[in-house]
Amino acid sequence: MGSxxxxxxxxxxxxxxxxxxxxxxxxxxxxxxxxxxxGAIDGAVSVRRLVKxxxxxxxxxDLSFDVAPGEFFGFLGPNGAGxxxxxxxxxxxxxxxxxxxxxxxxxxxxxxxxxxxYIGLSPQEFNFxxxxxxxxxxxxxxxxxxxxxxxxxxxxxxxxxxxxxxxKRRATYLQLSGGFKRRLALARALVHEPKLLILDxxxxxxxxxxxxxxxxxxxxxxxxxxxxxxxxxYLEEVELLCSRIGIxxxxxxxxxxxxxxxxxxxxxxxxxxxxxxxxxxxxxR
Amino acid sequence: xxxxxxxxxxxxxxxxxxxMTINQxxxxxxxxxxxxxxxxxxxxxxxxxQMDGVPYVQxxxxxxxMLNVIASSYDEAASSLFQQRFQLSIQELLIAPLSDLELxxxxxxxSILRGIVIGALIMLLGLLVVHLEPRHGLVLFYFMFVTxxxxxxxxxxxxxxxxxxxxxxxxxxxxxxxxxxVGGVFSSIQILPPIxxxxxxxxxxxxxxxxxxxxxxxxxxxxxxxxxxxxTLLAVAAFIIAFWMVHRGVNLRV
Numbered sequence: 001m002g003s004x005x006x007x008x009x010x011x012x013x014x015x016x017x018x019x020x021x022x023x024x025x026x027x028x029x030x031x032x033x034x035x036x037x038x039g040a041i042d043g044a045v046s047v048r049r050l051v052k053x054x055x056x057x058x059x060x061x062d063l064s065f066d067v068a069p070g071e072f073f074g075f076l077g078p079n080g081a082g083x084x085x086x087x088x089x090x091x092x093x094x095x096x097x098x099x100x101x102x103x104x105x106x107x108x109x110x111x112x113x114x115x116x117x118y119i120g121l122s123p124q125e126f127n128f129x130x131x132x133x134x135x136x137x138x139x140x141x142x143x144x145x146x147x148x149x150x151x152x153x154x155x156x157x158x159x160x161x162x163x164x165x166x167x168k169r170r171a172t173y174l175q176l177s178g179g180f181k182r183r184l185a186l187a188r189a190l191v192h193e194p195k196l197l198i199l200d201x202x203x204x205x206x207x208x209x210x211x212x213x214x215x216x217x218x219x220x221x222x223x224x225x226x227x228x229x230x231x232x233x234y235l236e237e238v239e240l241l242c243s244r245i246g247i248x249x250x251x252x253x254x255x256x257x258x259x260x261x262x263x264x265x266x267x268x269x270x271x272x273x274x275x276x277x278x279x280x281x282x283x284x285r
Numbered sequence: 286x287x288x289x290x291x292x293x294x295x296x297x298x299x300x301x302x303x304x305m306t307i308n309q310x311x312x313x314x315x316x317x318x319x320x321x322x323x324x325x326x327x328x329x330x331x332x333x334x335q336m337d338g339v340p341y342v343q344x345x346x347x348x349x350x351m352l353n354v355i356a357s358s359y360d361e362a363a364s365s366l367f368q369q370r371f372q373l374s375i376q377e378l379l380i381a382p383l384s385d386l387e388l389x390x391x392x393x394x395x396s397i398l399r400g401i402v403i404g405a406l407i408m409l410l411g412l413l414v415v416h417l418e419p420r421h422g423l424v425l426f427y428f429m430f431v432t433x434x435x436x437x438x439x440x441x442x443x444x445x446x447x448x449x450x451x452x453x454x455x456x457x458x459x460x461x462x463x464x465x466x467v468g469g470v471f472s473s474i475q476i477l478p479p480i481x482x483x484x485x486x487x488x489x490x491x492x493x494x495x496x497x498x499x500x501x502x503x504x505x506x507x508x509x510x511x512x513x514x515x516x517t518l519l520a521v522a523a524f525i526i527a528f529w530m531v532h533r534g535v536n537l538r539v
Contacts, residue, residue, distance in 0.1 A: 143294030
């Protein structure tokens with residue numbers, strides 16, 4: 001995650017996380033193949049008939065989809081379509097009126113401890129604690145997940161090293177540049193070694209070089225077994241990284257397919273064309 | 286409660302926040318108390334008559350302790366949670382495997398500790414400056430603890446309801462400060478005119494100050510048992526409301 005001449009360094013970063021992911025993939029393999037009471041196979045994320053209303057506004061309307069373990073899933077939609085609301089419901093930031101969500105088989109409400117411990121979230125907006133240093137942000141976050149400082153501190157130092165944040169460890173997040181803040185958000189999402197990484201606009205505000213480095217990093221951790229759930233307005237990013245794509249509009253799923261099938265089905269050149277065809281009629285242009 | 290480390294991390298975070306704002310939240314009450322003791326002890330001490338059979342400065346000190354326990358515990362819970370809501374950093378806790386109870390108890394413990402530590406610092410001043418030692422240590426601690434629990438819970442409720450920092454000041458400016466000042470901190474209700482005396486009995490702060498004063502100097506205007514019952518009931522009610530609000534995710538979970 002550094003400049004161009006840090007290619008080797010980037011590989012080390014990704015390899016470090018890759019090893020952790022591989023170890024966890026082995027551990028998780030058994031869980032991934034277990035069946036729920038209704039006979040469905042547990043997915044990394046299973047959303048069933050989710051409804052979320054804000055007063056009279058239906059933000060998410062009877063939404064159902066699955067993300068398979070190890071998948072790189074893209075979740076798209078125009079502004080206000082219900083993407084962030086859905087993510088918020090998955091991670092526990094939003095309540096919902098009906099439906100169910102499970103994460104690696106754990107119900108997001110009834111078994112919230114397991115479900116939440118499987119998820120690492122890198123949110124769109126920076127939401128770091130201003131009273132903590134960069135290192136403390138990681139150690140405290142691990143603490144909230146039940147990891148004692150004796151284990152959290154070495155893990156935090158390892159991530160700081162991997163994301164080239166070691167020399168910023170005593171800074172507060174307000175002293176970091178946009179690129180370093182994004183790295184910190186990613187390091188924080190990984191500090192408790194989740195199985196599922198949810199990224200909400202992870203490259204927003206990053207320059208091209210940093211964006212490409214992040215893509216490379218995400219590909220590597222996904223190759224190592226980490227399930228990645230990505231939402232982004234950069235459609236070329238989604239097209240490049242994701243194997244399967246869901247498109248939501250007005251709270252309803254309008255497409256859910258393998259990326260290549262989705263593009264081929266609509267007979268056009270790029271994901272952007274498909275996206276505009278599916279949601280464009282609802283968007284003021 | 287099963288995520289003890291998560292709970293302890295919240296408490297640790299609250300302690301760190303207090304230490305980082307020590308010049309705003311710890312030293313001001315200590316210095317203000319020292320000034321009160323100087324003015325009413327050294328300055329006006331010889332001109333003031335005794336109150337409830339003890340030198341005025343000794344009568345005053347328990348009230349000052351309670352005043353600061355109330356203000357500190359409310360302020361810590363209210364400002365800390367509201368800041369985290371305002372800056373979105375509360376999301377770090379909301380996505381973690383912490384139960385609503387662990388989350389609430391983490392904040393409350395941090396706030397109660399701040400209230401009790403500041404109360405203890407003021408008592409230490411009392412010991413050094415007026416040589417006043419508590420008569421009934423356990424009673425005194427009980428009133429400090431339950432009052433801190435009450436106002437930490439009120440602080441949580443305020444932080445969840447507030448839309449601006451200015452909203453938080455409403456509770457302090459219009460309720461806590463005036464009710465505490467007329468709640469027996471500076472004078473015994475026995476010397477008040479009958480109608481004011483009767484009105485004072487509806488002021489909940491009176492029972493907190495009175496109970497703590499009993500624990501400190503062994504004198505009270507009301508029965509300590511009545512004090513303890515009222516303060517405990519209020520604390521339990523505030524705790525239940527705060528828990529209900531956290532559980533419902535009021536202004537926490539969208």
